[in-house]
Amino acid sequence: MNLHEKTIAVLGLGESGRAAAQLLLEKGARVIIRDIQLNDRIERLAARLRPLGAQVEIQERAFTPCRLDLGVLSPGIDPKVPLVAQLRRDRVPVIGEIELAWRFSPCPVIAITGTNGKSTTTELVAAVLTAGGKRTEACGNIGKPFSDVVRESEDLDAITLEASSFQLEAIETFAPRIAVFLNFAPDHLDRYSGMDEYFAAKLRIFENQAADDFAVVNAALDLPPLRARTTTIHAYGREADYTFRGGWLCRGDERILEQSRTRLHGPHNAENQLAALAVADIYGISRSAACEALCAYQALPHRCEVVRVLDGVTWINDSKATNLHSMESALPGMEPPCVLIAGGKDKGFDYAAIRKLIARHVADAVLIGEAQSAMVAAWGQHTRCHRVSSLAEAVATARRLARPGQSVLLSPGCSSYDMFKNFEERGAVFRALVHDLT
Structure with missing residues (x-):
């Protein structure tokens, strides 16, 4: 693939977009990076790429018109957004970073x-x-x-x-x-x-x-x-x-x-x-x-990670459970039934599909985020549900509810983006809150 002096747009300036831009620059391409968002991380990445010769356009009302030979799509950019649709209308080939x-x-x-x-x-x-x-x-x-x-x-x-x-x-x-x-x-x-x-x-x-x-x-x-x-x-x-x-x-x-x-x-x-x-x-x-x-092999963080045992209660960080299938994998190991901390950004899941599992393995469900109303509606007749406004309140509530021999399981079954930057931040906050308990 000869990219020498080709003009290529990289859409999305996350880590994948940054890496794609550097690869393209090393192959001799002229690189334009476009992103409709602006935050500190994007600014830092842009500052790394500009001295290498990349043209960076962030939050532009209208991106600089030019003839493009190729578009490279970062995985966080939905192919249906206008930024990508315009390239397709202009008959510019679009591929992903792994391609x-x-x-x-x-x-x-x-x-x-x-x-x-x-x-x-x-x-x-x-x-x-x-x-x-x-x-x-x-x-x-x-x-x-x-x-x-x-x-x-x-x-x-x-x-x-x-x-x-x-x-x-x-x-x-x-x-x-x-x-x-x-x-x-x-x-x-x-x-x-x-x-x-x-x-x-x-x-x-x-x-x-x-x-x-x-x-x-x-x-x-x-x-x-x-x-x-x-x-x-x-x-x-x-x-x-x-x-x-x-x-x-x-x-x-x-x-x-x-x-x-x-x-x-x-x-x-x-x-x-x-x-x-x-x-x-x-x-x-x-x-x-x-x-x-x-x-x-040592398991990655935030995947059924035992954080602490306090007063006979085991606290488990499964923040990586960003969908119901992950939660379903964690719950069968909870004997006796646990105190579950769940909820987050509602992605349209059918929470009622796991109500029997909830009934068997969850004594109390402490619910946070956008999805809490849907979870209460699906699980309210199968376990005791407690609605709270923050992860800190959820940890405090779980501390009050849990009895020796039980586990408190953070397994949200949802993504974190309504309250946190990502599942790693959610898990790190949970871990810190648990370690602060006395």
Whole structure:
């Protein structure tokens, strides 16, 4: 892909947009960065890029007219917004940041998608490959942009990429050597018109694979025929190539590793581990190296993270649970029934769908944010619901309600954007509030 002296617009100045702009500048392109928002983070990123030769246009009423050869879309920018629609009307090709990075990738890509578990599985795959002597780096939606890894890492054997539906929307030729599809559940209904559109975005991970590529998929998914060689995983009783039986991670009849030896627990985490084992087998990683990596892996923050035990009550931070499927994964481990802190930005979920789970595993639900009214309506006849105005009030209320032997579980089932910058900030605030309890 020759970009020398091409004029390219990068739409959205987040970390992915910044990384794409730097890659484009290094390839000799003239880069215009456009964003309709203005905040301190965008200003800092703009200040980094202007000295490199990028033209930055932020919050412009009318962007500078010019002939563009290409548009590169950051994942946080909805393809339906006017900023993108204008380029399409002008017949300017538009691709996403992972498509751009893919075109310059020096090595094969292992791409991992799904509604939940993507970040954990991306790190697990990177860990087992590294343990087996393969050079890789985890990147993408997990944190470091794909474009940065492409710019900095020419000596890798593989790139391990977390790919969200937002990133997959704008691919054209992106063809991972291994595509992993972990699970699918309602989410992002504030962006998509419905579940079919969301599922179609996820399916694009397989779109350009060839017959000699690999697909690792959950056996519960209803997928169309795939060209790639397919391996199945499942941890909830279905037949699959890799399964979770009697507490063991298995391949066929082979018992590979007892999950209790690892620091991850539960069937939802078993599916992440099984996916990593499947990738390890494709790469020929020894059982001993893969198992050592799985046993050593420490879970990411904000994912069923035990913060503290105070007066016999265990406080658990599961702020990463930004949809109901994540909450459903956490609740079955709550015995006796817990005090649940839930709520946040209402993304249109059917909260009544998990009312039986709430009835079994939640003694009290302390509810925050936009979604609290919908949650009360769905759960009010199945558990005691308490509406509060802030996370601080929620922690104080949970402290009053919880009894020794119970857990207080922050598992919001919603995104954080009505009250916090992101789920990390929400989890960090919860952690600090819990540590301040006396």
